[in-house]
Amino acid sequence: MNKLLLKRFFLIIIFALCFILNIRIYVNADVVNTDISMNSSKKVLVLHSYSENFKWINNISKGINSVLDNDSEKIDLSYVYMDMKKVKDKSYIDALYNLHKIKYNDIKFDAIICSDNDALNYIIKYGDDLFPNTPIVFCGVNNFDKSLLNGHKNYTGIVETIDIESTIKGIFKLQPNVKNIILVCDSTATGKLNEERAKTITKILKSSANFYFCTDTNIKNLQNILSNLGNNTAILHIGQLKNSDGTFINYEKVGSLLWKNINATNYICWDFPLGQGLLGGKVINSFEQGKIAAEITLRVLNGEKIDTIPIVKEIPSTYTFDFNELAKFKINKKNIPADSIIINKPFSFYEKYKDFVLTMISIISVLLIFIIILAVNINRRRLSEKKLIENYSELSAVYEELTATEEELRAQYDELQQGGEFLRIIEERYKLALEGSNDAIWEWDIEKNKFFASDKWKNIAGYGFNEDGSLKDILENLLSHEDKEPFVNSLLSHLDGTTPFYKCEFKTRDKHGNERWLYIRGKALRNKDGRAFKMAGSISNITLRKIVEEKNKYLAYYDSLTSLPNRTLLMDKLNEALKAASKNSEKGAVFFIDLDNFKRVNDTLGHDYGDKLLQALAIAINNIVETNTTVYRMGGDEFSILMRDADYREDIIKTCNNIIDICKKPFKIDGKQIFSSVSIGVSLYPDDGIDSSLLLKNADTAMYKAKDLGKNRYEFFDKNMFDEVLKKTKIEKGLRDALExxxxxxxxxxxxxxxxxxxxxxxxxxxxxxxxxxxxxxxxxxxxxxxxxxxxxxxxxxxxxxxxxxxxxxxxxxxxxxxxxxxxxxxxxxxxxxxxxxxxxxxxxxxxxxxxxxxxxxxxxxxxxxxxxxxxxxxxxxxxxxxxxxxxxxxxxxxxxxxxxxxxxxxxxxxxxxxxxxxxxxxxxxxxxxxxxxxxxxxxxxxxxxxxxxxxxxxxxxxxxxxxxxxxxxxxxxxxxxxxxxxxxx
Missing domain, CATH: 3.20.20.450 (EAL domain)
Structure with missing residues (x-):
């Protein structure tokens, strides 16, 4: 029976292994059936816009070679590099034309591949003369406009569209705190087109960050701009930087220069400069550009008409980032977009040998399943054997039970001997508990009316209780008048069984007269009748907790910078004032004050000066208002004033003039004189409304009217102001579109x-x-x-x-x-x-x-x-x-x-x-x-x-x-x- 089971087991294992290996071979099979039929050698000219040392061009060439070099005897590839990054004036282009006219006069090409805009523009202008009726396949062309090919046939290719918008959104995801983004552009044909697209995109995203465009700039200028903007700044390269002599810096070199000189994240929209100090972005793969262009060329060489091949307008770009740069700037891995490619990542055994690992896991899983099946069969046999043993054990248990009874009696005797020692240990533990606790432990003998507290009470209050004193005497000395009633009510509720525990907070004073907040808790012991005869519990010093609670309450209603009441408290007080005004026919005023040009103080002098200016202004305004008037800080550079019982308009005007007079003299802050002014809007209640939010909105509208009229003045709310605000809004909207x-x-x-x-x-x-x-x-x-x-x-x-x-x-x-x-x-x-x-x-x-x-x-x-x-x-x-x-x-x-x-x-x-x-x-x-x-x-x-x-x-x-x-x-x-x-x- 055992031999038969083993034989079946091994046959199943061999069958499973063969099944898994067949699946792996099928999955990994790479079936390629490419048949290029060419009867004779084909000539293909590759015309590059830039130098062969430009890595973008190099990668495009590699992509072309990966397809067309597979059969070098049948396809004759020729490369021409126009080097338009260095020079592109008319005389140079004319010289190229004359050279090509002579060089290729007797050569007939079967197809031409041109990369980037300059090469395409050259072919469009001179191609009919130099290479008549030759199919043209282009790649790497930015911002392609189909009108370029008007009047030209035999053209198709791949458009290069860098994903600027996705790269910027990727920056926001990687660096949520970024405030400024510098876009580096250049004046090449491609660079200008990229810059125009970027400006259109940044207009949509301008609420998320500030955008700065730098065209044909160098490292030094970039450093100056970055030093002015400070931290939380990222740089996006959609064009090339220049050397001090005005020549462009190759993308391959720019990464190392930025890494040495610029302490900010640098993003890019192309793949070829990565690994040189640039962090990455939503990049275009230059190798794929060349590969697809070569595949299209191959179709043309195989006889397919070029007019039937559509222009490829989108090649999926991928988020690609340099692991070293992510680590350098401590980018959170959770912020990296899904399906991103990470280069320079440390070696991972699993990722490199993933197929092998998965295969081994599959094999081991199958083996484990069969081992479990075998173990179940073996366990069934063991259960049968166990039943036989149990029958024998039952007989032995009778004898052992008799023996155990004798031993149990002996153990009980030993336990009585140890009882005295156990009581001594309990007493020591009780003593340690009293001494080790920060709380005072108390006990109240209700029947004898005696109260006891541990020595920790002296640490809390500085004095002890009279052990012969009654609870009533102790409470007279311990509690203030207002705390006695809630203290006693809570205690009685527990004694009569209403509450399961007793707890209460109260104020008292220590030996030195300092106020202390205490928290007392306890539980009563009851007899069979349910009557309490003893209580015990603890007393905690919660003074620090109460101080923190009061501080948090203060912060909820007061501004931490100026110590003025904040917007929350204003809304509460304004609602109270409106209720009182409705009941007692009172009048009042709400002021909305804005500090003119405050942003420029922060931008030119720094936020420290801005904060100190706000503090100085808050003190100055608070010093000149009347007793029925309260000053509030709304946030930023905005203040508000609530004036109650404002029966006379002259009083309101006087207050406005006094505030304006404050700003007529410069504020002296840390040795600097800062000139400022305020614009004030005033709404009256109940005349301008009886709703707190509406009154604030009306005062805010009046304040903007004061700004429109020249600032440094006040205005009372008028319903006609809404028409002016609407007009201003329409003008602003129209003005945003006026340039375009x-x-x-x-x-x-x-x-x-x-x-x-x-x-x-x-x-x-x-x-x-x-x-x-x-x-x-x-x-x-x-x-x-x-x-x-x-x-x-x-x-x-x-x-x-x-x-x-x-x-x-x-x-x-x-x-x-x-x-x-x-x-x-x-x-x-x-x-x-x-x-x-x-x-x-x-x-x-x-x-x-x-x-x-x-x-x-x-x-x-x-x-x-x-x-x-x-x-x-x-x-x-x-x-x-x-x-x-x-x-x-x-x-x-x-x-x-x-x-x-x-x-x-x-x-x-x-x-x-x-x-x-x-x-x-x-x-x-x-x-x-x-x-x-x-x-x-x-x-x-x-x-x-x-x-x-x-x-x-x-x-x-x-x-x-x-x-x-x-x-x-x-x-x-x-x-x-x-x-x-x-x-x-x-």
Whole structure:
């Protein structure tokens, strides 16, 4: 029987092993049936846009070779590298054309593979001449537009579309705390297309982070930008960096340079630079680009018509990351997107030998199953044997039971001997429990009315109990008057059986008079009748816990930075006030206060200065309010005030003026003077509402109205404000689309030389003709652009457009002087302002001395030291700086001496009455004389009458500007005006 079982067992094992091995062989079989039928050698030309040393190109070549080199005797591959990263001007392309014309004059290619945009553009332009009727397969082409192939046949290929959006979202997933993302771009054809796509994507994602574009930048500039942005900054490379000499840095080298010089995560959208210090991203596989292009070429060589092969527009990209970079920046593995590829990962035995491990596990599992089956059979036999043994054991048990009875009697005797020792041990344990516990242990003999407490009570209270005293006497000394009733009620509830345990919290004082919070618990012992005859328990010192609870309660209702009540407490108090107002016909006011330009304090001086400014303002406001008024901090730079019993509007106005007066003097913080102002909105109850949220919303609306009217003022809520808010919202929405819809335009107003009456300067002025609203006044949309920071992209467009127009006039031979551009404080404080100006000059090639920056006194005085530093850097570049609207702001000679300016522009308000008001004439004459002594040129604005011009010319004013000569006009009208004025002078 046993031999038969063993024989069956081994036959089953052999059958299972053979079955598993057959499955593994079937799964791992790689059936390839590729039949390339070519009767003769085929010639294929591979035209690369860049150098063979460029790893992207190298990988594409490897992909091509993996398909076409399998039968090298039948396919003759030729490679040409255009090297367009280094040079791409017209003369170079013409030279390439002439070379290819000679070199391939007698060679007929069966197909041409071209990689990247430059090679495709070259073939589109010259292919019909150089390689007529030759099928063209392209790959690695960015932002492909089908219109490129209009009029061209025999073209197909693979589009290279880098997944910028998925890479940015991958950054957010890997680094949830990232605040800033720098996008590195270049000016190559591919780079410009990638930059345009990136800007479109970042507009959608701008609420998640701040995006900064750096085109044709170098490591040093990147370091400067990164130092200004600080931590929580990532860098996405969608173009190449440059060396200090202006040449591009190869992607293969950029990783090691960034690793040495840039302490930030660096992301990429291509696979070939990985492993060199770049973290990774949603990357395109260059090898796959070449491989697919070669497979398409093979189909063409096998006779398939190229016109029937569709263009491959999407190749799946994959998240790929460098394990070393993930470890360097401590990226949480949970944040890595699913199905990501990790390179440079340490060796894993399981992953490398996965098939082998799974095979062995399968074999072992089968063996275990059969072992279990065998063990079950063996166990059945053992059970039968066990029953026989049990019958024998039952007989033996009778004898053993008799023996055990004798031993049990002897054991009971020994136990009685040990009883005394056990009682002694229990007493020692009780003593240790009393001494080792932090709580005081107490006992109350109810029948004898005696109370006992352990020595730990002295540690808590500093004194002991009189052991002969009754519980009533002890409670008289221990409890305060307000705690006696809940203490006794809780005790009686337990004694009568209502509660299973006794517990109570109460206050007392220790030996030194310090307040202590105690927590007493206990349980009664009862007789057979259920009557309590004894109680015992513990007393804990919970003073620290109560202090923490009070602190948490304080933090829930008070602001930790300013110690003012917070929004939560305001809502509670406002609801109480509204109930009282409804009941007693009371009136009140809700103030909403916002600190103007607070963000710039944080951006320029740091958050420490911002916090201290908020603390100083909170103290100052709290010191001037009346007893019926409470100041609250809402969060950020926003405060609120609740004024109860506000029967007189004059009291509310007085409070607003007092708050505004606080900000008229600068705040002195750590040796720095910080100028600020506040905008205040006021809503009244019950006039403006009886709902707390509505009152706050109305006050907030009034506050924004105060900001729109120039800030540093107060406004009472009016229902008409909702219409203004709606109008402002519509303008803001329209303004966001104005650049893309080409609705913005620059008008130009000439500045006339007083001596020659020729144009010697032009001011660029922004105009907006909306598709929805028609012509929108600059007074309406420019403040909104500044408030929403839309002035940053709009200002960049203004600089580029104005500089390009200036260069165009210069190339035509017009000597029109400087192009003047107005700059707001938002632009001046922006981190990339200098680069914006530099880029505009570099792209347009306008000489710096022909650009003039105009800045008003009010803008300049905000963060004076910082602004002077920026202006000095502009002057170092050769750019002119003019002080605009002089006389309407601070007009202080003390700062005028140190400002790095060339020109002074006198405000129109002084010019209006210069010909009819002697005082104004004297003031203007004094300003001109002062400017000349400081080597400054003077421009007078708003000249509308000949008499005004004659007076200014007699005062030796250099230039004038106004409707006397021309209103702001489009660029094409300037040339006509210049021709007219030149002919008049002649």
């Amino acid at each position: 819809n080409n609705e913005l335009e620059l008008y130009y107003q000439p500045q006339i030389d007083c001596k020659t009456t020729k144009i010697q300067g032009i001011e660029a002025l922004l105009r907006w003709k909306s598709n929805d609203f028609g012509f929108v006044s600059p007074a309406d949309f420019i403040p909104i652009a500044e408030e929403t920071s839309l002035i940053i992209p709009i200002g960049e467009w203004i600089f580029k457009t104005a500089c390009t127009q200036g260069k165009e006039w210069l190339d035509k031979g017009y000597n029109l002087g400087v192009i003047a551009v107005n700059v707001s404080t938002v632009q001046l404080q922006h981190i990339d302002f200098l680069n914006t100006v530099k880029n505009a000059l570099e792209e347009s090639k306008l000489p710096p001395e022909l650009l003039e920056i105009e800045i008003t006194e009010s803008v300049l005085m905000q963060y004076l030291d910082y602004n002077i530093d920026i202006l000095n850097k502009l002057r170092q570049l050769g750019i002119n700086v003019a002080l605009d609207d002089f006389g309407t702001g601070y007009s202080s000679l003390s700062y005028l001496r140190v400002l790095p300016i060339n020109n002074l522009k006198i405000d129109k308000s002084f010019i209006d009455s210069i010909h009819s008001n002697c005082k104004n004439e004297s003031v203007v004459y004094g300003i001109i004389e002062l400017a000349h002594k400081m080597n400054l040129n003077v421009v007078a604005e708003g000249v509308e009458w000949q008499e005004q011009f004659d007076i200014l010319r007699s005062m030796n004013c250099e230039r004038v500007q106004g409707y006397l000569f021309s209103k702001p006009i489009p660029a094409d009208k300037i040339e006509d005006l210049n021709a007219l004025m030149t002919s008049d002078n002649n």
